Amino acid sequence: MVLATGAWTRQFGQQLGLNLHAVPVRHQAFVTAPMANVLTAQPIVRFTEPQIYVRQEEQGLLVGGYGYEPLSFDMNDFPADFEIPALPADPVYYEQLTAAATKFFPSLRDAVVVKELRGLPTISPDGKLLVSESEQVAGLIVVSACGVGGIDRSPGVGRVVTEIVSGQQTWLSPSVLSVDRFGDNYASDTLLRSRCVDVYAHHYHDIY
Numbered sequence: 001m002v003l004a005t006g007a008w009t010r011q012f013g014q015q016l017g018l019n020l021h022a023v024p025v026r027h028q029a030f031v032t033a034p035m036a037n038v039l040t041a042q043p044i045v046r047f048t049e050p051q052i053y054v055r056q057e058e059q060g061l062l063v064g065g066y067g068y069e070p071l072s073f074d075m076n077d078f079p080a081d082f083e084i085p086a087l088p089a090d091p092v093y094y095e096q097l098t099a100a101a102t103k104f105f106p107s108l109r110d111a112v113v114v115k116e117l118r119g120l121p122t123i124s125p126d127g128k129l130l131v132s133e134s135e136q137v138a139g140l141i142v143v144s145a146c147g148v149g150g151i152d153r154s155p156g157v158g159r160v161v162t163e164i165v166s167g168q169q170t171w172l173s174p175s176v177l178s179v180d181r182f183g184d185n186y187a188s189d190t191l192l193r194s195r196c197v198d199v200y201a202h203h204y205h206d207i208y
Helices: 006-015 091-104 106-110 150-166 189-201 203-207
Strands: 027-032 045-047 052-057 060-065 113-119 130-133 141-144
Touching (some): 006 141, 027 091, 052 091, 060 091, 060 113, 091 106, 130 150
Antiparallel strands (some): 027 060, 027 113, 045 052, 052 060, 130 141
16 A cells, blocks of 8 residues: 555554654745746756745746745644645745745746645655655555655656565665654654754755
8 A cells, every 4th residue: 555645644644553754834836927038948947045946837937935934734733625725825925935036037027926836745854755665554655755846756756666566676775765764753743843844944955
């Protein structure tokens, strides 16, 4: 069985008696209407300070970022019918994101925002994925803590999961992404959420 339920992974794990170290943290971005000189093949641009990224989206620009007062969530606090698009926005974040990005992309000053995006990517205490069988629940493979890299990490994750399911030797050492690697560290929900929020807040600083 593969447990890959995004923001709800920790809650499903708790039902099985597991303390999975993956916490959902709010991530926000926006998309502009089509803009002149935006190319389909335009590369993603990342600025390590102030931790923002800009890429092409339907001939407009998608702008997102990290760092500003990140907020983690306990999915048990949401109603049973909650869906990610209903996640409340932080308008101050959008203001700061726009101001920061406009310094590097002045054309954003006159751009029309046509879509606001919000998500709840899962974060681990060391910023790495959780992809392995659980030592505590036989036959359970956990896939979580994708950060905000779900798309670019998916091929590697799929390969690891396939190798585990088929009984092959994985191309990564099992300990690297082990769901049990934190042991009793971050046993309390408060400590875990605090650490994961800090990892998210310094995402680009730690990577670049």
